[in-house]
Amino acid sequence: MTIKTVRIASLLLGGCIAASVFSGPVFAIGDDSSTMPTCKKGEIYDKKAKKCVKQQSANVTDENRTDYAYSLAKAGRYDEALAMLDTVKDQNNAEWLNYRGYATRKLGRTDEGISYYLQSVKLDPQYAKVREYLGEAYVIKGQLDLAKEQLTTIKAICGTGCEEYQDLNAAILDPSKI
Template identity: 60%
Template sequence: MTETTPQLIRQRYDSFTLVLHWVTAVCVIPQFTMNLFSFLPSAMIQRLLPVVFVLLTTPVFAAGDDNTNSKTPDCPTGQVYDSTTKQCVPEKTSQLSDKDKTSYAYHLAKKGEYQAALDLLNTLKNGDTAEAWNYRGYATRKLGRTDEGIGYYQRSIALDPTYAKVREYLGEAWLVKGRPDLAKAQLETIATLCGHSCEEYKDLQAAIDGHPES
């Protein structure tokens, strides 16, 4: 007799839930909708059909997108989010990857914890990556050490010239230094990397537009 483990029970529950959503979307809701439409004028029905279509399809597609826009959770001081276990673990855990440390350092920097981000980057086994240098430059620049930050950005670009995010941040640093011409040069490079609609281009363009010397 096969043993029923908690993991197996969870898998069966998830499968049952998915089927239940599908049955509800395909069978129950359409039947209710048809009964409702039987009381409405044809002109109103034509206007409502696109809305009903969205309502019927959105839940089905959303079922598989729970983690698409998930954000890195905040961990207690001295801990880092482990993407493998999906938990906060002590910073000094040997199994913690440089990739997770680098990502969490950026998370800290975006929250305004710049020194904590730098301290975490200092623990990397291999800090010579485009991402690590970029995030180090970002945190350093935000601490007011713009020249030092620019140096880190340039090291990042040397490792990966196609890295659009570091070029956005370098452009912003040049604006701080009063060099909008160099910021625009980075903007032009970003356009060749990801076009005019990518986030990096839009953010740097907005920074340039809002700079009085541009």
């Protein structure tokens, strides 16, 4: 091979490697890997179609709507999250109640958020995420004893290595992390 051929091959190989690095999947930075992309107001992310669609014409499941509401809340769009949760037909499940509590709490209505969390706990006492958020609400209210009870329960559910335990423990140690 000539030097020119080797250089061209090297450039092509380098380009392919760079393209593969930059064309991989994009993951949102955050503390919950289950969140999905958020769309413009009036749209919803359809997990099945893998794109944003108009909310009124969307034929998406309650689970999709609930997950999307959580993504909106994680993006700080709490009022939109609550409005999305209002479109869910089955509102009597632990996840829906947890996400409603989360968005409500983030809007500063901590007591109302706690009421949703407690309903969620009744439906699924082993749901670690709701225990984390309930504990964070207790930290906000200065009720560290109740927050620590939730931390103990989370430890029994998933151990000290799970995200829920670590996040609540960090919030108890430094409430500014909430």
